[in-house]
Amino acid sequence: MANYQNNPIDRTFAALADPTRRYVLQRLMDEPDLSVSDLARPLSLKLPGLMKHLDVLSDAGLIRRTKTGRTVQVRLAAEPMQQAMEWLNQYQRFWSASLDQLTAFVEAQEEP
C-alpha cells in the first residue's frame, strides 16, 4: 500500500467516514464531556471497539480526552472540520440550489 492517511485532511475525512464515529461526534455536540462508557452504552460494540474509534478521532484532532480519577472525559475539538468544510466549499458552484440552502443556514445562525 502507500501513505494511509497521514495528512490532516485525509485523517479528518477518514474519521468522518464511519457512522459510529459520526454518532460520537454528534452526541458530544449535545452533551459535552461524556465519559467513554457513557458513549459506549447506547452502542452495540464493546469497549475495545469504541477505543479504536476514539483513537481515530483523537488522531484526527476531532476529540480531546482528559482523565480525572478513573473516568475519562471526551470533548469535541471541531477545528479540523473547518478545513474539511473549506475543501468542500470549492464545490459549491456545482450545486447552486444548495448554495441557497447554505446561505439560509448561515443567516439563521446569525440571528439571535
Next chain:
Amino acid sequence: MANYQNNPIDRTFAALADPTRRYVLQRLMDEPDLSVSDLARPLSLKLPGLMKHLDVLSDAGLIRRTKTGRTVQVRLAAEPMQQAMEWLNQYQRFWSASLDQLTAFVEAQEEP
C-alpha cells in the same frame, strides 16, 4: 468486520479521505470531461490503480463516466458533497470565527 461504508455519506467521506481522489475531483472542477489517461498522466500510479480510485468515486456518486469510442470521459457529479457539507454545517457553532469566513465566502459567491 462490519458495515464497511454502505451508506451514502460513509462512502462520500471515505472517497474524500484519499489525496489522489481529491486531486481527481479538483482537476475535474477545472477541466471537465477529462479522459481516464489524462487524469492518470500526472499521477505516479498505473492505470489499474487509478481505476480503483475512479470506482470508489463512482460508487460514492462523485463522478460519472461515459464511454465514447475507446475513451472515457469523466465528469464531476458533486451532489453527494452537499450532504457531507450539510453534516459538517452542524459543527459551525464550534468555530464561529470560521463561520464568519464561510459567510464571507457565500457572499462573495453571490456577487456577479
Next chain:
DNA sequence: CGAATACTTCACCATATGGCAAACTATCAA
C-alpha cells in the same frame, strides 16, 4: 488485416480497519 491506443479485469500482495475476548492497570467504595 495488423498494430497501436484506451481502457478493464484479474490475480496477487502488504497494510489498514473494525470487531472481539481476555488480561491488565488504575481508582474508588465497602
Next chain:
DNA sequence: TTGATAGTTTGCCATATGGTGAAGTATTCG
C-alpha cells in the same frame, strides 16, 4: 484489603484498501 468500576492493551480474526504486472477487450489508425 478486597472488590467493583473505568479504561487500556494485547492478541486475533475477517474484510477493505491501494498498489502492482499481466492478460483481455474494444476501438481506431495505417
